[in-house]
Amino acid sequence: MKWTLYDFKTAKEPWFDEAEQVYLKKIKPFATFDVQHLKTLKTDRDEATLKKNYEAKVLLEKLSSDDFVILLDEKGKKLDSIEFSKLVNAARESGKKRGVFIIGGAFGVSEEIKKRAERSVCLSDMVMNHLVAEVVLLEQFYRAQTILNRIPYHNI
Numbered sequence: 001m002k003w004t005l006y007d008f009k010t011a012k013e014p015w016f017d018e019a020e021q022v023y024l025k026k027i028k029p030f031a032t033f034d035v036q037h038l039k040t041l042k043t044d045r046d047e048a049t050l051k052k053n054y055e056a057k058v059l060l061e062k063l064s065s066d067d068f069v070i071l072l073d074e075k076g077k078k079l080d081s082i083e084f085s086k087l088v089n090a091a092r093e094s095g096k097k098r099g100v101f102i103i104g105g106a107f108g109v110s111e112e113i114k115k116r117a118e119r120s121v122c123l124s125d126m127v128m129n130h131l132v133a134e135v136v137l138l139e140q141f142y143r144a145q146t147i148l149n150r151i152p153y154h155n156i
Contacts, residue, residue: 001092002032007103008055009037009130016131023138030145040105048107056110068096069117072103076120081154085144103133
């Protein structure tokens with residue numbers, strides 16, 4: 001199964017590029033994992049709905065019916081690393097061709113995207129910016145691979 005992460009990255013930080021590359025390199029022996037940073041509208045806070053609808057349109061154009069979509073959402077289900085690895089495995093065994101992670105924009109995602117997702121996962125009770133959320137996801141995805149492949153990385 002191929003994996004893709006879609007997000008709407010607006011900030012640029014040198015530490016992030018390095019962290020992203022470190023985890024993509026660690027993931028590479030286990031899975032094909034592609035990160036696509038999508039462009040969003042530059043709008044004011046009072047135009048949050050406009051921005052969410054625009055981002056939904058962009059995302060829906062990228063998704064196919066053969067995608068297993070996992071939305072990262074602060075209101076999603078809280079999973080520990082073992083449970084997350086089971087979700088990754090369930091996606092792999094779903095018969096779908098691609099696993100897709102979505103990190104929504106600054107104002108979250110539309111109801112349409114929430115309904116499209118097979119699962120919704122909360123990374124933390126704390127809100128974090130997109131750069132931190134992506135690094136946390138990449139580390140947890142790598143951790144899931146080591147758990148599923150019984151490689152000593154995750155200490156139970």
